[in-house]
Amino acid sequence: MEERKFTLLSAELRCPACQAEDAFTLFGRTEKIPYFGEVMETMLQCKNCGLRSSDIMCLEQKEPTRYKYKVSNPQDLFIKVVRSSTGVIKIPELGITITPGPQAEGYISNIEGVLERVADVVKMTIKWADTTDQKRKGEEVLNLIKLAKDGQTSLTLIIEDPFGNSAIVSENEAKIEKKRLSFSEIEQYRMPQTLR
Ligand SMILES: [Zn+2]
Structure with a gap:
């Protein structure tokens, strides 16, 4: 920064x-x-x-929004991401959801930066894992992130923000799926930051 x-x-x-x-x-x-x-x-x-x-x-009034972006080639890594402390990050292919909590930080980065931060969280969970099964699952996730960065596999990055402060931003808006969050979708985010 x-x-x-x-x-x-x-x-x-x-x-x-x-x-x-x-x-x-x-x-x-x-x-x-x-x-x-x-x-x-x-x-x-x-x-x-x-x-x-x-x-x-x-600084502008925003709606609760879900952004969805298919990361399928290395060029996608440069797509800009705004992640507020209220933004939830989901990557279904990795089985990962990172919900915000008191320690959550906001940042402006790109998809590569988000993947690196997710990898850091996974490395922490491997370090503190109780079972070899959990460790192995973590290693698999790290490997998938590496493959995605090399363009050898595709991932879906989803960012949901009940306050609308987060976004995936590209001039090629056709690649970004944008949807207003429903009330029940907003309600589920009353929990501390965890990796599920
Ligand atoms: Zn102090």
């Missing part, structure tokens, strides 16, 4: 994590994302406990 582009929004606040006075700083920057809208990227950090977090918020 290019920190120098951020401007100071607020400083010398009390840190919500360590409670240190005057240690907490909030930075922000706005970016106009073609085919989506203007977003505010925020970053907060505590100089006492080292807490760092970032998030994305769309």
